Amino acid sequence: MRKRCLIIGASGAIGLATTVKLVEDGWAVACHYRSNEQVIYRLRDQVPSEQWLGAYQGDLSHPEGIQAFLDGMDEEWDALVFCGGQAWTGLFQDMSVADMDQLYYLHVQSTWRITQQALPAMISNKKGHIVVVSSVFGEEGASTEVVYSSVKGAQLSFVKGLAKEVAPSGIRVNAVTPGWIQSEMNAHLSDEEAQMLAEEIPVGRAGQPAEVSGAIRFLMSEEASYITGQTIKVNGGWT
Known part of the structure; x- marks a missing residue:
């Protein structure tokens, strides 16, 4: 029986690349996305049918969206990979409570709750x-990305704490910290800004x-x- 992996944020650049690599390694995959449905359709066509477990649409940036996603999510997985997210750039004092909440639910609470639902079967x-x-x-x-x-x-911190808690059950929990990655999240950078970043790396x-x-x-x-x-830094030696 193939190992089953749920990839959160599979339609983004990192999620897409991860899905492709895991399929190459023999994993069966299910792919979450928020709005990039066409990307998921194209991805589905690249994955052998016996390794495609389906797509899950969900807006994880608010409590109702998280709950709706959980209600439709299978509960037995061999792996979870959290690739989703978005940034907010600007002065901290200009940030609205709604923007703060959106980042919190998307990056923190959805990670908690999806993991919580999948853990009993893993254990x-x-x-x-x-x-x-x-x-x-x-x-x-980062300045101007304080809440992010x-x-x-x-x-x-979640990774460090949970890893200690579930290691006796044979579950490994780790993180990857990308630096500046060529992706849609960084597509707003001007040529000048990109050059300045390259000089820092x-x-x-x-x-x-x-x-x-x-x-x-x-x-x-x-x-x-x-x-x-543990955390693997993928940042070109930036820090």
Whole structure:
């Protein structure tokens, strides 16, 4: 029987690259998306039918959307990968409570609750993988992205705490912290801004989604069987 993985945010650049790599490794996949339905349809056509477990639409940025997603979600998975998210850029004092709530629900509470629903089956089966894609800003903080930094930092604390709690049940929990990655989240950067960023990064360029998904693939492999509660930095030596 194939191992089953639920990928949150599968329509984004990192989620898409991760899905492709896990399918190559023999995983059966289910893909969550919020609005990029066409991306999911194209992805479905690339995945062998015996490895396609379906698509789950859901807006995880508010409580009702999280609950609706949970109501339709299967409860037995061998792995969860959290790739979804969005940023908010601007001065902290200009941020509305609604914007703060949206980032909190999307990055923190949905991660908690989806994991909570999937854990009983993993514990019963004495195996499981959970990988959370956080951010370099969750480790270092970022001016004009204060709340985004906060929720990404919360994800890392979640990984550390949960890893200790579920390790006796054979479940490994880890994180990946990308730096500047070539993706739609960073498409707003001007050429000048991109050049300035490249000059700050020792390898001198943006990372590619496949470089992040490679770290995720490793963490879910047998080669990483003694790794839990850890964070792999995929940032070109930025920090």
